[in-house]
Amino acid sequence: MSMAQxxxxxxxxxxxxxxxxxxxxxxxxxxxxxxxxxxxxxxxLVGPISDALFDQLIGAGCVRxxxxxxxxxxxxxxxxxxxxxxxxxxxxxxxxxxxxxxSISLALWAAAWNVPSLPTRTxxxxxxxxxxxxxxxxxxxxxxxxxxxxxxxVHVQRADxxxxxxxxxxxxxxxEAGLAAGRVIVSCEELVDxxxxxxxxxxxxxxxxxxxxxxxxxxxAHPSPVQGHFKRDHAFYRDYAARSRSRDEFExxxxxxxxxxxxxxxxxxxxxLDVIRITQHRPSIPVDFGDR
Amino acid sequence: MTGxxxxxxxxxxxxxxxxxxxxxxxxxxxxPILAYAVARNSHAPAARGLFEVGLMRDQPAxxxxxxxxxxxxxxxxxWATRMSDAMALMAQGEVDVGFIGGAEVDRFxxxxxxxxxxxxxxxxxxxxxxxxxxxxxxSRRWVTLMSHEKRRLVDRVSFITSPGYGDxxxxxxxxxxxxxxxxxxxxxxxxxxxxxxxxGEACLETVHPGHSVDEVRESTxxxxxxSAHVSETSAPTDAELAxxxxxxxxxxxxxxxx
Numbered sequence: 001m002s003m004a005q006x007x008x009x010x011x012x013x014x015x016x017x018x019x020x021x022x023x024x025x026x027x028x029x030x031x032x033x034x035x036x037x038x039x040x041x042x043x044x045l046v047g048p049i050s051d052a053l054f055d056q057l058i059g060a061g062c063v064r065x066x067x068x069x070x071x072x073x074x075x076x077x078x079x080x081x082x083x084x085x086x087x088x089x090x091x092x093x094x095x096x097x098x099x100x101x102x103s104i105s106l107a108l109w110a111a112a113w114n115v116p117s118l119p120t121r122t123x124x125x126x127x128x129x130x131x132x133x134x135x136x137x138x139x140x141x142x143x144x145x146x147x148x149x150x151x152x153x154v155h156v157q158r159a160d161x162x163x164x165x166x167x168x169x170x171x172x173x174x175x176e177a178g179l180a181a182g183r184v185i186v187s188c189e190e191l192v193d194x195x196x197x198x199x200x201x202x203x204x205x206x207x208x209x210x211x212x213x214x215x216x217x218x219x220x221a222h223p224s225p226v227q228g229h230f231k232r233d234h235a236f237y238r239d240y241a242a243r244s245r246s247r248d249e250f251e252x253x254x255x256x257x258x259x260x261x262x263x264x265x266x267x268x269x270x271x272x273l274d275v276i277r278i279t280q281h282r283p284s285i286p287v288d289f290g291d292r
Numbered sequence: 293m294t295g296x297x298x299x300x301x302x303x304x305x306x307x308x309x310x311x312x313x314x315x316x317x318x319x320x321x322x323x324p325i326l327a328y329a330v331a332r333n334s335h336a337p338a339a340r341g342l343f344e345v346g347l348m349r350d351q352p353a354x355x356x357x358x359x360x361x362x363x364x365x366x367x368x369x370x371w372a373t374r375m376s377d378a379m380a381l382m383a384q385g386e387v388d389v390g391f392i393g394g395a396e397v398d399r400f401x402x403x404x405x406x407x408x409x410x411x412x413x414x415x416x417x418x419x420x421x422x423x424x425x426x427x428x429x430x431s432r433r434w435v436t437l438m439s440h441e442k443r444r445l446v447d448r449v450s451f452i453t454s455p456g457y458g459d460x461x462x463x464x465x466x467x468x469x470x471x472x473x474x475x476x477x478x479x480x481x482x483x484x485x486x487x488x489x490x491x492g493e494a495c496l497e498t499v500h501p502g503h504s505v506d507e508v509r510e511s512t513x514x515x516x517x518x519s520a521h522v523s524e525t526s527a528p529t530d531a532e533l534a535x536x537x538x539x540x541x542x543x544x545x546x547x548x549x550x
Contacts, residue, residue, distance in 0.1 A: 023345040023375070024361030048375065049422050051359070072419035074321060075358040075544075079419060086417035098406060101344050101423040102379040102430075109376070121383060125455035125468045126425045131411050140469045169366045170346030171374045227363050234358040234544075278363060 003220075003264065006185050006213035007034040010151055011043075014064075018046040018108070018149040018177040020053050024074055025169055025227065027053050028155040028187055030220035030264040036060040037258060046108075046149050048101045048173050051224060052240055055079035058094060059250050060258070067097040067147055069104050075234055076241035081250060090247060098128045103135065103144050105173045110146035111180035117143040152181035155221040156205065157228060159188040163211025164197035164204045168284075169227035171205075178206040189229050191216040200287065219268045222276075231276045297528050299481040300546040301536050302500055303437055304330060305528035306479050307391065310435045314338045315388040316381070318427050322545055323437050324391035325357050330535045342381060344423040346373045356540065379423075382430040385471060390427035390434040394478075396449050397436060399493050399514045401456025401475035403428065404449035411451060421453050428454035433476045440480035440511050447514040457491040465491060482508045484525060485516075493517060498525040 011017060017035075020027045032053045035043070042064040045054050049070035057063050058071075059081030072079040084090040099107065102122045110118045119141040129135050134145035154174055156167040165186045167174065178184045184206055191214070197204060223233035223240075243253040261267045300323060307327035311317055313336040319328045328341045329352030342348050343360040348371040355364035366372055381387060395418050396404040405424055409415035427434055438444055456475045458464035465474055478485040478494060482503045485494040495517040499505055501524055509516050528536070540546050 022361070024359040025345070025363075049419075068420065070420040070422035077419075082419070083417045087414055096417075098420055100421040100425040101375060102383075102426040105376045105379065121469065121471050122379075122426045122429050124429055125452070125458060125465070125470050126421070126429070127452045128406070128421060128425060131406075168372070169363070170343070170361060170372050172345055173375050175374055176376070225361065225363050227366055232358050232362050237358075282367065 001213045001215055003030055003034045003187065003215045003217055006215050007031065007038055010183060010185055010212055011035055011040055013040055014042045015150040016044040016046060016148070018152040018181060020047045020050045021152065021154060021174040021177040022167070022170065022172040023049050024051050024232065025225045026155045026167060026221050027051060027224035028153045028220060029053055029222060029224065030217045031153045031185065031187055032057055033258045033261070033267070035062060036254070046104070046147055046177070048104050049074065052079070052237060055081045055244065056254070056258070058082050058085050059091070059244065060254060061091040063094055065095040065097060067099065067104070069099045069101045073237055073241050075237050080241070080244040084247060097132045097134060099132065100128065103142070104147070105176055106144040107134070107147035108173055108176035108180040110144060111148035112176050115146065117145045119143055147180070149177060149181040151183050151185060152177040153185045153187070154178065154205070155187045155217070155226070157188065157226060158190040158192045158196065159186050159214050160192055160194045160197045161214055162194060163206070163208040163214055164194065165206060165211070166197055166200065166203045167205055168203065175205060178210060181210065183212040184210045185213045185215065186211055187215040187217040187220045189218050189226060199289070217264050219273065220264055222268070222271060228281065229278055231278060233276050297533055298543070298546055299500070301533060302525065302528055303479050303481065304536055304546065305532040306484060306525060307435060307437060308334070308532065310477060311336045311339055311389060316386055317341050318382060318387045318390035318431055319343055319360065320391040320393055320423070320427070321360065322393055325360060326536055326539055326545060327391065328352060329539050330532050333535045334531060340370070342378050342387060344375055344378050346375050346378060347371065348378070352539065356544065358544070379426060382426065383471070385430070385432060387431040388433070390431035392424045392427050392434060392436045392454055394436045394438045394444070396444050396446055397438060397478055398446050398449045400458060400460040401478065401487055401494060402449050402452045402458065403436060403454040403456065404451045406453045407451045409450070424454040428456065428475070429470050429472060431472045433473045435477045435479060436475060437479045440482035440508065442511055442513050445480070445512045457487065460493055462490070482511060495519050496522055498523050500525045501527055
């Protein structure tokens with residue numbers, strides 16, 4: 001399935017969407033840009049920290065609510081579109097449900113396990129309890145209400161056409177986001193034969209029953225890093241930070257890198273991939289699943 | 293630049309000294325990544341680092357890191373896992389020291405990284421907690437680093453994202469059920485503030501070379517207490533500077549941007 005088809009079918013207006021769940025690596029930027037091109041509106045974004053992608057979706061006017069621990073640009077600092085939306089209602093006002101990294105993970109685990117909430121010792125004494133109606137202190141703990149995404153979108157190193165996704169490196173809150181979500185869209189660097197994914201079932205991220213679309217989208221996480229494939233494109237993040245500082249310049253950036261770009265393949269033609277391509281490979285030693 | 297090092301390099305060196313040998317360190321974004329590496333290469337060879345992205349490591353990464361999730365930070369990791377596993381260790385009280393970057397800190401060590409002004413219509417929307425609140429509440433002790441400006445060191449923060457000693461009353465953390473011990477130091481571009489054993493109000497402990505107690509007090513948004521034993525911060529050693537520059541060769545983190 002193409003990214004355009006996947007977003008068209010599975011990310012309707014008003015949806016609650018988890019993305020960027022591995023924190024800085026494996027951010028599904030190609031999917032996010034397709035959401036912007038399809039002019040999706042009134043989305044609720046769910047994530048831990050978001051390295052620039054939430055800022056872009058907010059600036060493009062796609063977002064009604066942010067349920068996350070942190071929104072900005074990890075190497076550069078503030079998210080300028082996030083600021084404009086929260087401070088001035090530009091391009092539209094947004095609602096913020098603040099979390100910490102721990103509490104957003106717990107909110108997703110609660111949804112994954114189909115319970116109303118999970119108790120935790122974190123957030124005691126924090127004013128986040130005052131501004132997020134889904135967090136409540138009582139009996140010496142904080143009760144974190146379940147957050148259930150309609151759809152989780154992940155980028156992984158490899159997947160097969162049946163939705164068995166392999167990712168490696170740190171996973172952040174990817175597993176709980178996928179398990180909590182109604183459905184999962186997978187985009188991947190490599191589309192592989194099922195014999196590859198099934199050779200290591202421990203590495204499969206989600207039950208295939210959750211995965212509704214697999215999009216073969218090499219480079220779909222740029223400028224975020226993909227272990228074994230691409231380094232983080234720090235200069236791209238720096239350029240975005242500078243150009244998103246004013247609304248006018250952000251709009252120009254958005255036209256140049258998203259709106260006037262047909263798809264990810266066209267986008268990648270503008271990037272010097274050799275600068276960020278990982279060339280020193282370190283394959284792991286395979287495990288033995290022998291049974292007789 | 294003071295002498296032959298930048299304010300950020302001094303902050304990294306000072307932060308690294310907060311790490312004791314054998315500590316499990318919850319390493320935050322930016323300067324703390326360098327501080328961990330400096331400590332591990334000098335006085336704390338048995339320290340381990342825990343990264344909320346879902347990593348544990350002993351040796352610092354061999355290459356430059358723009359974020360904790362950069363590929364060189366995964367190479368040689370002791371554990372690549374999910375965030376909730378890293379948080380589990382901290383919830384068990386296993387994290388000895390954590391680092392948090394702050395936008396605003398107050399005299400009782402509370403941090404605000406969420407809202408300046410009314411949260412419903414803020415003057416400034418800051419990025420948020422990230423893992424900051426978790427570190428502040430659950431780690432055994434923690435340290436924050438920030439630029440020393442009157443608008444950042446305020447009498448009381450208007451929003452407590454990451455709690456220090458709350459209203460400063462004795463036993464505030466225990467009374468509110470906070471697991472960890474709280475902040476031990478605020479490392480700024482001008483000096484180091486410390487908190488008394490058991491918590492309370494920040495007190496100026498050392499002033500960085502080239503700055504004065506008066507300058508620090510004038511740049512602080514409350515009537516800052518000064519230790520009877522206030523002294524000059526020890527400058528970074530050659531070994532500390534070499535370690536910093538090896539990991540940040542272009543001064544991405546340690547040369548102040550205009």
